[in-house]
Amino acid sequence: MNTGPQEVFRALSDPTRRQILLFLAQEDLAISDIAERFDITRTAINKHLAILEEGGLINSEVSGRERRKSLAPKSLKSAFEWLGYFEQFWDIKLADLQREISRDMKEKKESGK
């Protein structure tokens, strides 16, 4: 059930799919409800939904003739954590930058003597 980062990142790579996620963050929606919000066909939306489901990013529940789609936010953690690994480097680079800046300032000072 727990999908790896590949399926998640793949699902996230399309702007339509990311927008769908944002919609589902607001409320659960049936397929046609979602399709209405875009300028593409329901068939196309359906394919996007299938990819989102493969990535485990959304849940689908049958309700009468409807398929009610809901956000499965936990799955986003996989990607979030992958990216989180790089968080350490943001700080390092920032430290580097500050070191550079102080070096530059020092040099300027020296040459100014």
Next chain:
Amino acid sequence: MNTGPQEVFRALSDPTRRQILLFLAQEDLAISDIAERFDITRTAINKHLAILEEGGLINSEVSGRERRKSLAPKSLKSAFEWLGYFEQFWDIKLADLQREISRDMKEKKESGK
């Protein structure tokens, strides 16, 4: 210079590119150094690097006949923050779950009377 989430997510959607980022997190590398680490041609690697650069995820510096590639981790923030938006829902869903659990327990209690 600041690229939107589209270019970043697009760059992240390929496993080879994500692996390249992990390599560059360890050390700066020239194109051939990177190509050596994979089973695909340097030409293919070059295309991946171009996409990573489009997303602003790596920097390129000419050094003699080499192109030294380095990680530009700040750009990952764009994607990280996009995903961070959903962090609130992780908690909400957890709260939902706990509410359900206590409801279930209550029901069980009631029926047990």
Next chain:
DNA sequence: TCCTTACAACACCTTTTGGTGTCATAATAT
């Protein structure tokens, strides 16, 4: 000087992606 290395720039190919349209079917509303 000559050979090798590191790369850019193409042309080309196959598969995947994102889209369309059509038809069938099951649930719902009139």
Next chain:
DNA sequence: ATATTATGACACCAAAAGGTGTTGTAAGGA
């Protein structure tokens, strides 16, 4: 009972993605 709605299941298509190989060229090493 019938019309409408929500969806699944195809077949199909153009463009993008991910790969190959070839050729040219500039920088470094022998």
